[in-house]
Amino acid sequence: MFTGIIEEIGRVTAVEPSGDGVRLTIRAPKAVEGVRHGDSIAISGVCLTVIEWTDEGFTADVMKQTIDMSTFDRVAPGAHVNVERALASGGRLGGHIVQGHIDGTGAIVEVRPGEEWQVVRVEIPHELAPLVVDKGSITLDGTSLTVSAVSEAGAPRPWLEVSLIPETLRATTFGERRPGDSLNVETDILARHVQRLVAFSNTPATEGSAR
Secondary structure (H helix, E strand, O other): OEOOOOOEEEEEEEEEEEOOEEEEEEEOOOOOOOOOOOOEEEEOOEEEEEEEEOOOEEEEEEOHHHHHHOHHHHOOOOOEEEEEEOOOOOOOOOOOOEOOOOOEEEEEEEEEEOOOOEEEEEEOOHHHHHHOOOOOEEEEOOEEEEEEEEOOOOOOOOEEEEEEOHHHHHHOHHHHOOOOOEEEEEEOHHHHHHHHHHHHHOOOOOOOOOO
16 A cells, blocks of 8 residues: 655666566665565556665566556656655654556646646546545546646536645656646546445346345
8 A cells, every 4th residue: 555655756777678568677766775575666656566676776567457557558658657665654644545556558648837836737537527626635647636627527528626736746756747648647546436326226136136
């Protein structure tokens, strides 16, 4: 489990084919402090498992399903990524509960600079729109953020907005993001559970089901 509070900006140093997936090597010296084989580290919101490491970074395998669902389908050496280690037992939950299991990707369609913050509008898939609420939590590229505005229900191109303070722009890759860039999106786990419960409540019980 993660919190969406980014610990450092890492850099992809190698992308190698591995079966139908890829093997990523990422420079992230802070993330490998005290690391062990099998530890989980989130890279731009995607939970990866450490298989090899040095004092400067680590290597992880990414399977095809993850590549197809995330921005990793276009990752290349030199790319900057957000890095967060799994939450330690007893640690502070500074953001919100983040699983590192993304729901898909969104695309930045607008960036509006302000004096003290920057508003970013992100277009999201239709199936994710019901899971996003104004003032709710959202994880974009592994960063825990608060939704500051959402499109109307039934909008042909649903979107959400987040307002980024200078510290977020400095400490994450959002400082270099521009319109057209894709982001990994993980909706709030509570919203996903509610959606599932509602789906079952609207489905008639089948004959012979447990009562």
